[in-house]
Every structure is written in structure tokens, then in C-alpha cells.
Amino acid sequence: MRLSRFKDKDLVLSLAEKITIKAQNLDLVRIMHVCGTHENSIMRYALRDLLPENIKLLAGPGCPVCVTSSKDIDAIINYGIKNDCIIATFGDMLRVKGSHHSLLSASRVGLSVKMIYSIQEAIEYAKKTTKEVIFFSVGFETTAAPTASIIKNVNLPENLAFFSVHKYTPNGVLELLKSGRLNINALILPGHASIVSGLRPYEKVSFDFKLPCVAAGFEPVDVLAAILMILEQIESNTSKVENEYERLLNYDGNKLAQKAINEVFDIVDSIWRGLGTIKNSGFEFKTKYDFLNAKVKFDIQFSDEFIEEHKGCRCAEVILGIVEPIQCPMYAKLCNPQNPIGPCMVSDEGTCRNWLEVKGEI
Amino acid sequence: MKFNSITMDHGSGGKLTLELIEDVFKAEAKLDSAILGDIAFTTDSHSIKPIFFKGGDIGKLAVCGTINDLLCVGAKPMYLSSAFIIEEGFLIEDLEKIAQSMRYTANQAHVDIVCGDTKVVEASKGFYINTSGIGKIVRPIDGTNIKPGDQIIVTGNIGEHGFAILNERENLQVSSNLQSDCSELSSLILPLIESDLDILWMRDPTRGGIAMCLNELCYKKDFGVEIFEELIPMSQEVVSISEMLGIEPYYSANEGKMVIVASKQDASKVLDILQKNPFGKNAAIIGNITENHPSKVLLRLSYGTKRLLNMPIVEKMPRIC
Numbered sequence: 001m002r003l004s005r006f007k008d009k010d011l012v013l014s015l016a017e018k019i020t021i022k023a024q025n026l027d028l029v030r031i032m033h034v035c036g037t038h039e040n041s042i043m044r045y046a047l048r049d050l051l052p053e054n055i056k057l058l059a060g061p062g063c064p065v066c067v068t069s070s071k072d073i074d075a076i077i078n079y080g081i082k083n084d085c086i087i088a089t090f091g092d093m094l095r096v097k098g099s100h101h102s103l104l105s106a107s108r109v110g111l112s113v114k115m116i117y118s119i120q121e122a123i124e125y126a127k128k129t130t131k132e133v134i135f136f137s138v139g140f141e142t143t144a145a146p147t148a149s150i151i152k153n154v155n156l157p158e159n160l161a162f163f164s165v166h167k168y169t170p171n172g173v174l175e176l177l178k179s180g181r182l183n184i185n186a187l188i189l190p191g192h193a194s195i196v197s198g199l200r201p202y203e204k205v206s207f208d209f210k211l212p213c214v215a216a217g218f219e220p221v222d223v224l225a226a227i228l229m230i231l232e233q234i235e236s237n238t239s240k241v242e243n244e245y246e247r248l249l250n251y252d253g254n255k256l257a258q259k260a261i262n263e264v265f266d267i268v269d270s271i272w273r274g275l276g277t278i279k280n281s282g283f284e285f286k287t288k289y290d291f292l293n294a295k296v297k298f299d300i301q302f303s304d305e306f307i308e309e310h311k312g313c314r315c316a317e318v319i320l321g322i323v324e325p326i327q328c329p330m331y332a333k334l335c336n337p338q339n340p341i342g343p344c345m346v347s348d349e350g351t352c353r354n355w356l357e358v359k360g361e362i
Numbered sequence: 363m364k365f366n367s368i369t370m371d372h373g374s375g376g377k378l379t380l381e382l383i384e385d386v387f388k389a390e391a392k393l394d395s396a397i398l399g400d401i402a403f404t405t406d407s408h409s410i411k412p413i414f415f416k417g418g419d420i421g422k423l424a425v426c427g428t429i430n431d432l433l434c435v436g437a438k439p440m441y442l443s444s445a446f447i448i449e450e451g452f453l454i455e456d457l458e459k460i461a462q463s464m465r466y467t468a469n470q471a472h473v474d475i476v477c478g479d480t481k482v483v484e485a486s487k488g489f490y491i492n493t494s495g496i497g498k499i500v501r502p503i504d505g506t507n508i509k510p511g512d513q514i515i516v517t518g519n520i521g522e523h524g525f526a527i528l529n530e531r532e533n534l535q536v537s538s539n540l541q542s543d544c545s546e547l548s549s550l551i552l553p554l555i556e557s558d559l560d561i562l563w564m565r566d567p568t569r570g571g572i573a574m575c576l577n578e579l580c581y582k583k584d585f586g587v588e589i590f591e592e593l594i595p596m597s598q599e600v601v602s603i604s605e606m607l608g609i610e611p612y613y614s615a616n617e618g619k620m621v622i623v624a625s626k627q628d629a630s631k632v633l634d635i636l637q638k639n640p641f642g643k644n645a646a647i648i649g650n651i652t653e654n655h656p657s658k659v660l661l662r663l664s665y666g667t668k669r670l671l672n673m674p675i676v677e678k679m680p681r682i683c
Contacts, residue, residue: 009664016665040608046667108367117532220665338371338378348608358669360658 006219015224016050022231023052030056030183031230032321034173035190036063036349037218043354045220055227058321060182061172061272062190063349064139065092066319069271070306072165073098076136077106079300086112086129088122089136092347095340099307103136119143119150126160133160134294140169141196144283145257148264151289161294166283168267169193170201175278177209181320186230188223189215191245196261198253199241210239217245264289273308273343274316315342318351325352332356375569375615376674380581391578394431394565395495397502402437404428405494411531413456413489417523417542420491421460423617425467425475426546428495430566430620433551435504437497439471445479447490460491471548500555505563505623510585510653512562513629515622517550517636518543518644520572521600524614529603540599545618550641559632560625567621570674573612575621576659577673580651587659589649589671612661613674623651 005011023029033039039059042048048057061067077098080087087103094104094115107113112131116122119135126133137147144166151162169190176182189202194215206213212233216226226244233239243251261283270282285293294300309316313335314328325331325344335341337353344352371378383391395404408424418426425442432439444464448457468475473495522543529540547566554561567575572594576587596611604611618641624632629647636642652660659671 007664012665037608043669044610045663045665046669049667050665117534121533357672360670360672 004219006217006221008221012050012220012224015221015228019055019224019228019231020052022228022235023055026054026231026234028054028056029185029231029234030058030321031186031188031227032058032060032182032184033188033190033216034060034062034169035193036066036347036351036354037192038062038188038190038216038223039351039354040348041218041220041223043358046358047220047223050224051227055231057227058184059319059351059354060321061176061275061319063319063344063347063351064143064167065096065347066315066343066350067167067272067275068093068096068138068165068343069273070098070308071271071302071304072163073103074100074306075300075302076134076163077101077103077111079298080111080113080134081106081109083132083298085132085134086114087134087136088114088116088125090117090138091115092349093136093138095346096343097310097340099305119146123150123154123156123160126157129159131159132298134298135160135162137162137164137166140167140190140193141257141261142192144168144261144265145196145254148260149257151264151292152260156292161292161297162285163294163300164265164282164284166265167270167272168197168281168283170197170205171267172272172278172281173202174205174208175281176275176320177205177211181275184211184321186212186214186234188226188230189213189241191215191217191222191249194245194253195249196254196257198258199243199249199251200253202241206239206241212239213241215241215243215245215249217248274319310341313342315344315352318342318344325355326359328352332360374674375574393504394434395437395497397435397499397504400499402432402435402497402499403494404431405492406431407490407492409488409490410527412527414459415530415542416526416540418544418617419460419463420489421462421464422467423544424491424493425464425471425473426544426617427566427568428493429471429473429546429548432495432497433547433555433620434564434566435497435499436501436555436561436564437499438552438555439473439495439497439548441496442468442473442475443477443479443494444475445481445492447481447483447488447492449483449487449489450485452489467546471546500552503555503561503564505579508562508583508585508623508651510651511626512623512651513626513647514576514587514589514649514651515624515629515632515636516567516572516595516646516648517547517620517622517642518618519595519597519600520567520616520619521596521604521611521614523617524571525600525603525607525611527615528607534607540603543616543618545641547618547620547641550636550639551620553635554622554632557635559635560628561622561632562625563623565621567616567619569615571611571613571615572621573610573659573671574674576671579621579623580657580659582657584653584656586652586655586657587649588652588654588662589659590662592664593646593648595644595646612671
């Protein structure tokens with residue numbers, strides 16, 4: 001049997017049955033996850049089809065490239081085109097459109113870009129060139145931690161600088177809840193990102209908003225088990241933080257990674273695309289790292305005139321769980337993976353792209 | 363969406379490649395080889411990084427690719443041409459290895475390389491091989507009589523070439539045992555062509571993997587394809603790398619596999635013949651042709667749920683987290 005036990009058919013079906021039985025005594029339950037990999041798994045295994053009608057699974061702001069602001073994309077493109085340097089970043093990031101260009105489309109008008117798979121590769125690449133290399137460093141805690149650790153521990157080539165657009169998930173979620181924009185009854189917490197942050201930062205989320213919160217892994221059994229744990233909390237009228245992903249996720253997180261992040265980054269206000277500025281939700285380099293912070297080192301200019309949502313795009317509502325991708329008039333038509341107008345159509349982590357891959361052009 | 367210029371995705375073998383063939387070349391992407399009376403004729407250009415990879419090299423790939431394309435239409439491969447475009451500075455030693463590999467592979471398949479051409483271009487312009495091939499039609503297999511109920515067979519574990527190359531090219535170091543399945547399939551496929559078994563369509567699922575191949579099977583047709591997750595053969599290596607990269611094996615290229623459509627009554631006999639050959643030992647019936655959802659490929663998951671397996675639109679990229 002090649003399916004691992006976290007994909008086990010009998011276990012999946014028995015969990016689905018337990019969820020269905022428990023849901024009979026409940027009203028509508030809106031459960032949001034905040035990780036693109038969860039949405040990928042949910043779509044890939046069509047897990048929503050195993051749930052009763054009153055259990056709604058919503059995809060929140062969990063795709064790092066989707067929440068990267070046009071302001072940052074525009075700034076790096078403008079700088080990169082005018083100066084002899086190379087912008088290195090992950091493949092997904094290349095296709096996300098800023099106000100006018102994506103990094104990829106800008107590469108056709110003079111921007112030098114290099115797709116890399118890891119920060120290590122960016123370092124190796126920088127060693128081989130005499131040009132300045134700027135690593136456009138995107139992602140939640142999951143990628144902020146290795147960035148911080150490498151900056152602390154590795155001798156970096158002098159021609160490598162970093163442009164941080166890292167985001168901090170727990171505060172992002174907390175502030176969105178405070179703003180009243182999330183209409184949800186429970187949260188599935190991100191497995192990977194929480195391995196770094198641990199689950200303590202979510203205790204405030206759970207307590208203040210009386211939200212059952214369960215951290216989950218990414219296999220079908222993980223997702224369904226987390227839903228069942230959430231329903232059990234709702235049934236017993238409790239709200240606490242629980243950990244379904246114990247095999248990899250420590251409740252206190254990875255202390256070493258947290259230490260590295262705290263030494264390298266300050267937590268700052270940050271623009272999440274489509275959602276506006278969110279208090280204390282981004283990672284920026286501490287001033288002692290000015291020498292490798294591209295924004296400071298190269299005095300990169302930011303414009304306050306930038307376009308986050310192209311006309312007709314409903315990505316912001318999609319990542320708040322207000323509309324489904326298919327409710328966007330541009331879905332699969334004007335906006336498609338070849339020409340993504342909104343950021344959610346770009347990456348396999350993006351909700352719209354995920355839907356298009358498995359539901360097609362509805 | 364119309365493009366002003368060619369992007370890498372136009373060459374990825376996916377939807378954009380099809381659009382290019384239809385809109386610009388004003389041609390129809392129908393079969394892997396042209397059927398000209400008793401003759402099958404095909405051509406294929408090859409570029410790959412790295413040029414030498416686990417399980418093969420660009421020379422072997424170029425010979426296998428064209429031989430397999432001839433087999434697809436029911437032909438016995440006979441003659442190949444080989445044209446090289448070589449960048450200045452390319453090592454003669456490497457060229458010798460590639461030529462040796464081509465001779466060896468062609469000999470294995472009892473195919474003669476009968477003509478060729480060599481062009482040298484400036485340094486850093488790359489290394490390319492084009493092979494054209496002629497085969498003798500044993501019986502034409504052109505997909506004309508496909509009907510609902512026909513069975514879909516894949517001749518072995520899927521996804522190995524694509525992941526092996528990605529692993530090596532990008533130095534992902536996630537898997538040491540994985541190697542390309544690059545092979546010519548004449549010993550596996552000729553017995554089927556020469557039998558009287560009811561074989562209706564064949565294609566080697568190269569770029570875009572079985573997802574692309576099955577989408578092409580029902581592209582603009584009045585039938586659809588239904589496959590079952592649990593039946594699709596794949597190695598544990600492929601499953602692991604797929605999960606690490608976030609790319610499904612259905613989209614990963616194969617260079618030594620065939621997807622076969624056979625009638626319901628003959629499918630198990632076809633399977634028997636395949637499984638007796640080392641190249642076909644993991645062969646399996648993975649699904650069927652259906653009159654439901656025309657032009658679409660449906661993947662039935664083991665949990666009883668279902669989803670589309672769409673034509674790959676842009677090249678799949680490894681995810682960030």
C-alpha cells in the first residue's frame with residue numbers, strides 16, 4: 001500500500017462519518033484555515049465533498065505570494081531595472097503582478113531575475129557573479145526562520161542583500177479578527193508555520209475571540225481529524241488551542257528558530273495585499289543588519305501610488321472567505337494561470353489557482 | 363490570452379503548446395507520427411539540462427523519443443536521421459559519449475541511423491539534437507474507434523523522468539535512487555502491434571505527464587476519461603519527491619512509458635503481454651473512456667471523491683512552503 005497512514009482510506013472515511021454525525025446537532029460552522037498547503041490538500045483530495053453541508057471550510061490568507069503587496073513588488077522592479085543587479089526569488093513569486101509588471105514580465109523589459117529554490121541557492125548564485133544579487137525574501141515564519149538563521153550563521157558574499165517581505169501569521173490573523181472582517185467560528189492553524197512559532201501566540205486569538213483553534217498537518221487524515229477536534233470543542237462550548245500535528249509540531253515551537261528570528265528581525269506593521277496595513281504582522285531587519293537590508297543598502301524607493309487590486313479582481317474577498325473563487329467574474333477567463341490578474345491565481349498555494357486546477361473552467 | 367512573443371510555457375507541452383500548433387502553425391496536434399500509407403514519419407527535437415542524467419543522456423533520449431513516437435501509431439521503427447546543433451566549446455569527449463549512446467540505443471531497437479547534419483553555433487547557445495524517424499506501419503493505430511467503456515492502460519510507474527531531471531538539475535538532493543525511465547519501447551510495444559488485440563490509441567506521456575497525455579486523448583472529443591487514483595502505478599520515490607515539491611506525479615514527464623487505450627474485451631490480454639516484459643512489469647489498467655464529461659479527465663480518488671485532472675497550463679513550479 002503506497003498511501004501512508006495519514007492518507008489511509010478507512011481512517012479518512014471513518015473520520016468523515018464521525019464529522020457528519022457530530023454536525024447533525026450543530027448550526028452552520030465556518031472553519032477557516034490560513035495555509036495554502038491546506039487548501040492544496042483539501043482540493044487535491046476533494047475533502048470538502050466528504051463534509052456535511054453545514055460544515056464550511058474556508059481558505060484564509062495563507063498563501064505568502066498572495067499577500068505580498070504591489071508596493072514591494074513595484075519597488076524591487078523599479079530599482080532592479082535601473083540598476084545593474086539580479087533579483088533572486090522563488091518561482092511562485094515571479095508571476096505575481098505588481099501595479100504594472102510581475103518580476104517575470106519585467107524580465108522581458110530589462111530586469112534580471114533568477115529563479116531559486118532555496119536561500120542556500122541564492123548564496124551559491126551570488127558567489128558566482130560579481131553583480132549585486134537581491135534576494136526577494138518572501139513567506140511566513142516558515143521561510144523567515146531559515147533566512148534569519150543563515151544571516152546569523154553563514155558567511156555571506158558581500159554582493160548578496162535581502163529585501164524582506166516576510167509576514168508573521170499569528171498577528172496577521174489576530175488583527176484581522178480584531179477588525180471584524182473574518183466571519184468564522186473556528187480556525188485550523190498552519191502546520192508548517194507553527195512548527196516555528198509554536199501555538200502559544202494563538203492562545204490570545206482563541207481566548208479573545210472564543211475560537212476553537214486546532215493546528216493540523218497536511219494529509220487528509222490530519223485535516224479531517226482537526227475538523228473533528230474543532231466540532232468537539234464547539235459541542236462542549238469550549239475554545240482552546242489544540243495540536244493535531246503532534247508528530248512534527250511542538251506546542252512551544254522551535255526555540256532556536258524563534259531566537260534567530262528575534263535576533264535578526266523586528267516585528268513591524270506590514271501591508272498585506274488587498275487587506276491593507278496590518279499592525280505587527282511583518283518581519284523587517286533590525287538596524288544592525290542595514291548592511292544586508294537591500295531597502296537600506298540601496299536606498300530603494302517606495303511609491304505610495306500602487307495598485308493592489310486590478311479592476312474586477314476579488315482576491316481580497318477570496319482570502320477573507322467572503323466569496324469563493326468561482327464568484328469572481330474574471331475567474332478562469334480574464335484571470336488565469338497564464339495571465340494571473342490577481343495574486344490568488346499564481347501559485348499552487350493560491351486559492352483561485354487551486355480551484356482552477358481541480359474544478360476547471362466552470 | 364494572446365502573446366506577442368514566445369514564453370517558456372509555449373514549449374512545456376501543455377495548453378499553450380497546443381494553442382501554438384493550432385493558431386500559428388495552422389496544424390492539428392493529432393498523432394505522435396504522421397501515417398502516410400504504409401509509412402509512419404515523425405520528428406522530434408531534444409534539449410535537456412543536464413545533458414547527462416541518471417538513467418540516460420540527450421542522445422539516448424533523442425533516439426528513444428522518436429522510436430516511441432513511431433510505435434504510437436502502430437509502426438515498426440526502421441530508420442532515423444540525427445541533426446546536431448552544438449555550441450562552440452562543447453567537449454568532443456562528451457559528444458563521443460552521446461554518439462555512442464545513440465548508436466547503442468538504435469542497435470537495441472534494430473533501427474539504423476541513416477543520415478544526419480551538424481551545425482555549430484556560438485558558445486552558450488546550447489546543445490540540441492533533432493531526430494526524425496521512419497517506420498513501417500504494421501497496422502495503423504489512430505484513435506478513430508475509441509468508444510465509452512474502452513480501457514486505459516499505463517505500462518509502468520509514472521513520473522520518474524520529470525522528477526529525476528528536476529532533482530538533478532536543481533540539485534534538490536531529495537532523492538538519490540530516482541532515475542529517468544528513458545527507454546525505447548519496441549520490445550514491449552511491437553508484440554502488441556503485431557497481435558490482433560484491439561488496440562485503439564497509444565501515446566508516450568512525455569512533457570506534461572499522464573495528465574497532459576489523457577487530456578490530449580479526449581481533447582475536443584465527445585468522450586471523456588476517468589482514471590482511478592488507487593490503480594495508477596508509482597514508486598515510493600516518486601510519491602516522496604512529489605510531496606516535497608508539491609507537484610503531483612500525474613504532471614511529471616515520462617520517457618519510457620506508454621499510455622494505451624484497448625477495448626474492454628482485450629484489455630486484460632494486453633496487460634498480460636505487457637507484464638511479461640521487464641519494461642511492463644508494473645503495467646496496470648488505470649481507468650476507462652466514458653461518455654460522461656466529454657473532453658475532461660476525471661480523477662477518482664480512493665475516498666470516493668473526485669476531481670478534474672486538468673491540462674497543465676503553465677509549467678509546474680515547486681512551492682515555497
